[in-house]
Amino acid sequence: MSVQKLDRAVAVIGMACRFPGAQDVDAYWSNLREGKHFLDRLDESALRDRGVPRDRYTREGYVGVSGTVDGVEHFDSSFFGIAPAEADTLDPQHRLFLEEAVHALEDAGWAGRAAGRRVGVFCGSGENRYGRLVPEPEEAAGSHRRMSDTPAMLPLRVSYHLDLRGPSVFVSTLCSTGLTAVHLARQSMLAGDCEIALAGAVSVQLPREHGYVAPQSAVLSPDGVLRPFDRDASGTVPGSGVGVVVLRPLAAALRDGDRIHAVLHGTAVNNDGSGRQSFAAPSVVGQRDVILAALADARVDSRSIGYVEAHGTGTALGDPIELAALREAREQTGADTPCAVGAVKSSIGHLDTAAGMAGLIKAVLCVREGVLPATVNHRELLPSADLGGSGLYVNTRSRPWPDLGQQRYAGVSALGVGGTNAHVVIGRHVAAFEPGAVEDGAPQVLPLSARSTESFHRLRERLADALTGGPDKPCADVARTLQDGRMPRELRRAWVASTLSELSTRVKDETDPVAAGPLEAAVDPGNAVSPDPSLADRIPALRTALEHPDRAGRAFLLGHAALEELDALGVRFATLIAHGAGEYLAAAFAGALDHDVALRCAMRHEAIRAVVQEGGDLSVAEEYLAAVTDDLRAHPPTGPDRALRSLSLGETVPAGCVPSVDHFLDVAQTSVMPDGPATFPAGAVDLMGALSSWENWLALAARCWERGADLDWIRLRGGFPRTVDLPLYPFEARRHWAIDGPALTATPAPAPAPVAPMPAAVAEQDVPAVVVAIWESVLGVRDIEPGADFFALGGHSLVAAQIAARLWERLGVRVPLGDLLDAGTPEGMAELVRELKASAELYGRLTTSHRADLTESFEL
CATH class of the missing domain: 3.30.70.3290 (Alpha-Beta Plaits)
Known part of the structure; x- marks a missing residue:
């Protein structure tokens, strides 16, 4: 690939989807390879089970067929920190997209490092049909629900819950939304707005999940069969689905060893304008021009395009126009090589806003695997299409990729009602080189x-x-x-x-x-060992420490280097538990003692111990003690940035609390007393023991990660390993469905009864119980403890506004929203309410007294 192409090429490094009959990309590809279709045809019994009213499915023209996605009523709300009550009313499209966004980032190998980076989100969704079916919220929750129901919240939710800092843009061009999102994501990366981008779309058809009414002359198929480009094509069939891709500049993906599914070489978007029969009608010119623009952007010879994933809705108006546009585009570029045409809609239905994502993911798999799956339900080309001499043919059987050389290029089209056309050109990734690998067999x-x-x-x-x-x-x-x-x-x-x-x-x-918890380190240089040479090679500061001529000084510097390296890796110890000379080391690392002063004190401490243990001249020990005293008085301690626990003295200096000089003098005094080996708490990690080998060092890092440290993995592992295919996160299938009956039922559930006001006498006595009851109702969480964290339960400012409204309704107290958020727990909010009630009552008494005085004076 030329440098010019490399500069504009974008890698597809991650994919995730849920389509009819497929819960993931692997199942989707398997279904396509086998020529399966998943447009469910439901009999009367199945329709009744899904809650479809009889007067609907017996209506003339009713077709009980749809491409459905399983489990739209399920969502792992706790994974995203969303309160159950909010999840119950959240648009299922948003819920599906959130989960698949995580899976796409996992597939890309970026879910663990995307947070806080300039990752863009470009996506769209269909109408929020669910919001029209769920009960109306009570007044206190109304503003929250109205904002939550807005489709444009989708990318903002993804950016918030995954902590993505790039552009967050809602895209809506109807049926071409998915590919338009991909185009905008690519343009954003090329402009430098983001370094990685999520692009995709989602559509959930409610209540049409169970079928539709197909009036004559409409675009919907009257027999429930979708036949792309076929003589007998009679219309489309609705379906539901979600697809997400992760994009990254190809040069960066190659540099970092990302797994590359395919390369996005060019994209284009345009509109038919008024050059068509009507607003909803497509245009040959517009579709032809968007294909030519994408080819020009890709700088790809159209004769090398071996496959086009077409929009292919199976309609009498759209299909002939789309084939004509493809033919004209090839004629203008002089292409006549074999080029297969396919359309996945006959297998899964027309996914509306997500249609382009189903086509793109299919095309990526085709170029990656070198296989062209059959187009289901196509038997004979429609009579109005003339493909002679163009090289175009509708692919009706699974076959190997046409032999056009080593490279494989494909085009993908998505066409929106209203005239917005999108086309992308993708190609197979052929690795020219492999990134430098980490030594195989290393731990x-x-x-x-x-x-x-x-x-x-x-x-x-x-x-x-x-x-x-x-x-x-x-x-x-x-x-x-x-x-x-x-x-x-x-x-x-x-x-x-x-x-x-x-x-x-x-x-x-x-x-x-x-479970994560406070990290404690056991610091005892007396246990120092010579580090494994490979460990010293990986941590240069260890080799510097080994050059110190004094044994005690060498142990001190080894321990300090180890603590600094752990800090650089992201390990933050809450407490350093130290013994003997290790107390000076811990104090130096925590910032309580000057490094050089602590080093001298540690060396003298060990020298005193040696004198005492060997039965030497005690006056020498006294000289060392005096030197320690002088050094500490000349350089007094400061407040440590973490707690220091002394095993020698049996006391702890909290973080930020300045230890006295006498504390360290007492430590020095312990050096003259014989003692056995230090006994550290079982939960503390052994700092010095980890230096014996690289494997032990990794075990220490692993233990720190288990307790909550977010490690700098690149620094720890070194080298350039690659991303590989591994299982994705298994979200918990928790039911969040605010519609009464089966998930696909269109009958709204009755609105929940409002929480009854608590009598004033009870409220006076048990404000905490009122607050807890309000939390449980608003958050949808049971058995909330008084000290529970509001944000950990999925709370945010809009939820807090509901709580504030209910506190006013129940207790007659107006609580400022900022104060409510600062309180953070039920007991904190209860205390805040008590204070506000007391202040209001005091103000009322004073005001009443003042008014009485004024009135009496006036009358006199």
Whole structure:
């Protein structure tokens, strides 16, 4: 590929989807390869089970066929920190897209490192049909619901919940929304607005999930069969789905070892304007021109295009125009080489805003795998289409990619009602070189985490199966994918292994994950060992420490270098638990003592111990003690940035609290007293013992990660491993459905009864109970504890506004929103309410008294 093309090429590094009959990309490709279709035809019994009213499915022209996505009523709200009550009313399209955005980033190997970076989000959704079916909210929640129901909130939600800092843009061009989003995402990256981009679209058809009414002369198929470009084509069939891709400049993807599914070479978007029969009619000229513009942008010879994934709606008006536009575009570029045409809609239905994503993901898989799946339901070309001499043919059987040389190029079209046309040109990625690999057989940290214990074990089991049943992968590549490619969640386990068989054995262990907690380090230079040479090679400061001539000084510098390296990796110890000379080391690292002063004190401390243990001249020990005293008085301690726990003295200096000089003098005095080995708490990590080998160092890092440290994996592992295919996060299928009855029912549920006001006498006595009851109602969470964290339960400012409104309704107290958010817990809010009530009552009494005085004076 030329430098000119490389500068504008964009890699597709991640994909995720949920389409009819397919819960992920692998299932989607398998279905396409096998020529399956998933337009469900429901009989009367199935329609009744789905809650379809009889007067609907017996209506003339009713067709009980649709491309449905399973589980639209399910959502893992806790994974995203969304309160259950909010999740119940959230548009299912937003819920699906959030989960698939995570899966796409995982597939790209970026879910663990995207947070806080300039990652753009360009996406669109269909109408929020769900919002029209759920009960109207009470007045206090009305403004929140109205904002939440807005389709344009979709990219903003993704950016917020995944902490993505690039442009966040809602796209809506109806049926061409998905490809338009891809075009805008690519343009944004080329302009430098973002370094990575999520692009996609989602559409959930409600209540048409269970069928539709097809009047004569409409675009909907009267027999429920979608036949692209076929003589018997009679219309389209609606479907639901979501598709997301992750895009990155090709040069950056190659540099960092990203897995590249395909390369996006060119994109174009235009509109037919008024040059068409009517507003809703397509135009040959507009479609032809957008294809030519995309080819020009890609700088790809149209004769090398071996496949076009067409819009192919199976309508009498749209299909002939689309084929005519393809033919004219090829004629103008002189292309007559074989070029297959396909359309996935006959397999899964017309996915409306997500239609282009289904086509793009299919085309990416085609160029990657070198296979062209059959176009289902196409038997004979429609009579009005003339493809003679163009090289175009509708692909009716699964076949290998046409032999046009090593490169494979494909085009993808999406055409929107209203005239917005989009076309992209993609190509197969042929690796010209491999990034430098990490030494195979070296130990690696392999982390795994989840939001719940159930999800953790499901993910652990899937990983174990993938490691034993799939193609062999370098252990370093698996480690990199788990480290960078997965979002670190609250429950964690990490293993150190050198081979996949070793890892597989350890992953099969059903031990529960570890919950994050404060990190404590055991600091005892007396346990210092000579570091493994490979460890010293990886941490240069260790080699510098080894050059110190004094044994005690060498141990101090080794420990300090280890603490600094851990800090650089992202480990933040809450407490340093130290013994003997290690107390000076801990104090130096925590900022309580000057480094050089602490080093001298540590060396003198060990010198005193040596004198005492060897029965030497005690006056020498006294001279060392005096030197320690002089040094500490000349350079008094300052406040440490973390807690220091002294095993020698049995006391703790809290973070920020300045220890006295006498504290360290007392430590020095302990050096003259014989003692046994220090006994550190079981939960503290052994700092000095980890220096004995690279594997032990990795085990220490793994343990720190398990307790909540977010490690700089690139610094830890070194080298340039690649992203590989591994199981994606198994979201918990929690039902969030505010419509009464089955998930696909169109009958709204009755509105929930408002919380009854509490009698004034009770409210006076039990304000905390009122606050907890309001929290449980607004958040949809049961058994909330008085100290529960508002934000951890999915709260935010709009939810707090609902709480404030209910506090006014129930207790007659107006609580400022900022104060309410600062309170943060039920007990905090209850205390705030009590204070405000007391202030209001005092003000009322004073005002009443003042008015009485004025009135009496006036009458006198």
